[in-house]
Amino acid sequence: MEESWIIDAATCKACGLCGDVCPNRSIHKDASGKMVFRSDRLATCIRCGQCMAVCPTQSMHVPGFSYERDFIDLPKQTGSESLFFDLxxxxxxxxxxxxxxxxxxxxxxxxxxxxxxxxxxxxxxxxxxxxxxxxxxxxALPHMIAFFDFMVGAMKNPVMQLMISRRAGREKFNVIRQHMVPLMKTRLPDLKAGTExxxxxxxxxxxxxxxxxxxxxxxxxxxxxxxxxxxxxxxxxxxxxxxxxxxxxxxxxxxxxxxxxxxxxxxxxxxxxxxYPKYRYQRAIKRDLHSVTWL
Ligand SMILES: Cc1cc2nc3c(=O)[nH]c(=O)nc-3n(C[C@H](O)[C@H](O)[C@H](O)COP(=O)(O)O)c2cc1C
Structure with a gap:
């Protein structure tokens, strides 16, 4: 594993791919045409590994990464539209x-x-x-049921509602109020009875x-x-x-x-x-997004 930032000058072909894929543009060609790390930007490197993944000659060395341990060789052809959509x-x-x-x-x-x-x-x-x-x-299930029993009760109390909304934040609170509470109100009797x-x-x-x-x-x-x-x-x-x-x-x-x-x-x-799924679905479900704007 490399402990310093190195571009191996003996193997680097200065193709510039590393500099192009770097999210922070931390690698560039110096005046002599050699690829070098920009020392003023290295502190903000997010260690994404992209420069090492793209380099055709394995010339990039980023601290903490090793080609042997952290990378996997890819097949020549990656991605298949039909496989992806079938999945x-x-x-x-x-x-x-x-x-x-x-x-x-x-x-x-x-x-x-x-x-x-x-x-x-x-x-x-x-x-x-x-x-x-x-x-x-x-x-764990009975403890979960006990929690939802408590939550449904608490949501009847306006002071508790306010506390829950402050703690959960607006997005989560809307889920609790509009989905969890109504769902749990109907489910709790059967959950508590152990029938579902x-x-x-x-x-x-x-x-x-x-x-x-x-x-x-x-x-x-x-x-x-x-x-x-x-x-x-x-x-x-x-x-x-x-x-x-x-x-x-x-x-x-x-x-x-x-x-x-x-x-x-x-x-x-x-x-x-x-x-393991109990049932096999016969067909996919098509849905429309809320909106798609093309500009
Ligand atoms: C973030 C997220 C949370 C979900 N939480 C639950 C859940 O708590 N209970 C449940 O029965 N299904 C849950 N689902 C499943 C959705 O209800 C399900 O994806 C939706 O009904 C559409 O069905 P589909 O995934 O078969 O297309 C969740 C799905 C997502 C993406």
């Missing part, structure tokens, strides 16, 4: 699962896929808890996405990571879905935080459930 059109939010555990090696592949999700800044802030212990999810699980959906496995509350852009990063996660699950013959109903319950419950090993410093941003 995204056939994906569904899966909420019904076979009674079958997900092998660890498949969960590891999902984790690998998630690590390829683009981060706003490196190092990556997203942290995962991969819950392969189905029993733990089942034990409309929270964890009987999933055999679950992945939690959390991050330090002081990290930058961690929520956006977590949702992009989550998207990679459920697409990877689908590609692997599994099914799953984002589950925004789960994070607030874990976030606000001491017991659940402990059960899922969430550090006090961290926010549980997102979650996905995963398992």
């Amino acid at each position: 995204i059109t056939s994906r569904r939010a899966v909420r019904n699962f076979q009674d079958k555990p997900v092998p660890r090696e498949l969960l590891e592949k999902i984790v690998r896929a998630i690590a390829f999700a683009p981060p706003s800044f490196t190092p990556i802030k997203t942290e995962l808890v991969v819950v392969q212990n189905t029993e733990l999810i089942r034990r 699980d409309t929270i964890t959906r009987g999933a055999p496995a679950m992945i939690l996405f959390h991050a330090n509350r002081d990290a930058e852009n961690y929520r956006a990063d977590a949702y992009i990571a989550l998207t990679y996660g459920f697409l990877a699950a689908h590609a692997l013959g599994l099914g799953g879905s984002a589950m925004d109903i789960i994070p607030p319950a874990i976030e606000r419950s001491k017991e659940l935080r402990a059960m899922f090993a969430i550090p006090d410093t961290n926010e549980v941003v997102a979650s996905m459930i995963v398992g």
Whole structure:
């Protein structure tokens, strides 16, 4: 692993690709035509690795990176329109699962896929808890139900409503008021009676996405990571879905935080459930975006 910023003059062909792909334009040609790092910009390098990934002669050396450890050779042809569209059109939010555990090696592949999700800044802030212990999810469910029971009650009180809205922020509060509370009001009797699980959906496995509350852009990063996660699950013959109903319950419950090993410093941003799908969908669903403006 290189510990200093080096462009190997013996192999560099001064093609300039590194300078063009660098988000901060931290690499340029000097007066003699040699590619060099700009010392005035190195402090703001986000360590994205793009200069090393694009260099045809492996001449770039960025501290902390090694060609052997941190890069993978790509096939000549990457990306296939039909494969991509087949994958995204056939994906569904899966909420019904076979009674079958997900092998660890498949969960590891999902984790690998998630690590390829683009981060706003490196190092990556997203942290995962991969819950392969189905029993733990089942034990967590009553605590989640207790949280929603409390929340539905609290939302009847205007003072509590104000406190929740201050704490949650406008976007999350709208989700709580317009979706979670009405949904939970109808579901709670059956959830409490144990006749349905409309929270964890009987999933055999679950992945939690959390991050330090002081990290930058961690929520956006977590949702992009989550998207990679459920697409990877689908590609692997599994099914799953984002589950925004789960994070607030874990976030606000001491017991659940402990059960899922969430550090006090961290926010549980997102979650996905995963398992073998019980049903096969016959067709994709076409939807229109809210608006598309062409300029
Ligand atoms: C960020 C996000 C959060 C979601 N949270 C939940 C949830 O809490 N419970 C649930 O049943 N589905 C949840 N879903 C699944 C959506 O309801 C689902 O994607 C939507 O109904 C469209 O169905 P499709 O994914 O099959 O196209 C979530 C999806 C996303 C993207």
